[in-house]
Amino acid sequence: MLNPVTPDFEDSLRALLPAAAFKNDTTPYLSEPRGRWEGQGVVVAPASTEEVASVVKACAAARIGIVPYSGGTGLVGGQLLQEGVRPVVLSLERMNRIREVYPSENVLVCDAGVILADVQKAAEDVGRLFPLSLASEGSARIGGLLGTNAGGVNVLRYGNARALCLGLEVVRADGSIWHGLTRLRKDNTGYDLRNLMIGAEGTLGVITGAALKLAPRPVGVGAAMMAVPSPAAALELLALAGALIGEGVSAFEIMHRQGFDFLTEVGPGVKQPFAEVPEWCVLIDVGLSAGISPEKALEDLFASAFESGLVTDGVIAQNHAQRDALWYIRENIPEANRRIGSVSSHDISLPLSAIPQFIVEGEKALAEVGAFRINCFGHLGDGNLHYNVFPMPGRSRADYEAERPQVKRVVHDLVHAMAGSVSAEHGIGRLKVKDLETYGDPVKLDMLRAIKEALDPLGIMNPGAVLRQRQTPPAEV
Structure with a gap:
């Protein structure tokens, strides 16, 4: 079981980090864009990988949960802990250096706290393109984008965030540092740890640096x-x-x-x-x-x-x-x-040929629940739809709280029946933990839990995100 942050533990953190690492106003770090949840915790913002490691070591020794915080733009609650014991919210915002740019290699190395738009600008300055592009690029940070394997509008040509990363630097759950910040494009030396960390949503470690692929700028x-x-x-x-x-x-x-x-x-x-x-x-x-x-x-x-x-x-x-x-x-x-305020929003993906039928069947199925407005849009090139359900004119989403679970279930049941995914690019976070349990392959879930247990035996890394938080005490390590 995890322990809450206490005043004594806060004092111990202040002995490890400079005063600039602590936030007097924690409000921006304890909410999410849709206003559905509020978090809790003491917010710290280390300025180096070594400072991140010192915080993680202290949390591991005290069995205190850590919630990595990047740009705060996530839509599935992965960046805040609403329920449970008070954690450390670990912001990467002060780790914002472009470390190196290698134009001839089409590689850029940066801290995890660098804002996406700044990476794009640094690439442009050397005549290159970093093609990851999404609406929140002015505030989303590289660590969070990799942690959620973000998509955006250019996946059709350039791939998800996973396809745009060569190497990572990661602070593990015991505070040790994995120096995997390679620029190699071929390296078959064991398990692919980079791709294990990408998309893990901070549940296996804290990404502190990344080597990113650049591309030629189209003429x-x-x-x-x-x-x-x-x-x-x-x-x-x-x-x-x-x-x-x-x-x-x-x-x-x-x-x-x-x-x-x-x-x-x-x-x-x-x-x-x-x-x-x-x-x-x-x-x-x-x-x-x-x-x-x-x-x-x-x-x-x-x-x-x-x-x-x-x-x-x-x-x-x-x-x-x-x-x-x-x-x-x-x-x-x-x-x-x-x-407008949605009744229920859905980040889904489907086989391309199934999309027209899904749109027809989805409208029919929701009509049996009630009267709604549906805004369907998204990245047709890679099969990712944002299928969002809204109140009728003159009503608010608060009027539909009773129908909201049924709306979500209808949409996700249909997606699953058509061999789709209930999370295309936003991740699982805490919002979709139950969805993963409902629609996920049981063997896959067993494998996910085994990986989590192996790399985070104390369960301190983003507890309750992706996988339900363990209720029994961990073994002594």
Whole structure:
């Protein structure tokens, strides 16, 4: 069993760390973006890997839980502990150095507390691209992005965070440091510890540094928004885009008109690209090499798709400002969702061919529960949908608290029945622990628990995240 942070333990931490490591105002660290939970704990912000190790060693000796805190943008409660004994909240914000950049190797090495936008800028400064991109890139930090194996809009071309990492530096649950910060692209020397830590959500150790893959910057970039008659047509358009443009397709996003309606209803204000908002549309982003015009590639795609009946209208950006305006719409749909307030939000993934049927069946199944507005949007290129259920006009999400568990169950049951995942890119955190138990393969769960037991025998690392917190005392170590 874990022990709570006491005044005496806080004093012991103050003997280990400088005064700058302690936060007088802990409020920002004890809440999450949707306002559904509030956490607890003493917040400390070490400035080096060695300081992180000293905190972890002290917590292990006292059997005190540690909740790693990165940018605080997670949506499944992995960054706060609402119930249980008071933990140490370990913020990586002061570990914010770009350690080294190797342009010829396409590698950047940084602290785990570096903000994603700063990594992108550092890559741009040497003529390279760090392609991980998501709405919270101005506040999300590298450690949390790796801890949750974040996705974003460019997974179709560049992969998840896991695919963009070569090596890690990690403080283990006993305070020892794994120096795995390799820049090697080939290293078959035993188990893949890097990929074990990525996506573990801080339950196996604290990521303190990362060696990240960079990519060449495309010479020409472009975007287009095209109206499609249905999700099935959007899938056919995706295949056509791959055939005509190949790996130059960086992102392929699908959006339902409900997202546009929310933007009109509550903001942020956007310039509508169509005279009449279509029921469904897609946002396509491309990055091409020298000698190939992005605008021409998208025009050819539109012409071929229009002739095949896959698109009914379209807007092709003619410059960077127009491209940014199209992306501004997509990137602000989550903010409009937040202002409306969802009954239940779902980060799901499905086999691509199952998506059209899921959208039809999901609407039918929810209609049997009650009357809702559904905003379905997301990364069609990699099968990840954000399938969010909202109150009807004039009502609030508080009016639907009784229906909320049933809404979630209906959606997740259908996803599971169609061989999908109930967590595509946000992780498990604490919100989806029961979902993992309900829908996860029992053998997989046994393996996860065995790994947790082996690497964190005291159960101090992000207790209760991913796996239910152990109730029996651990063995002496």
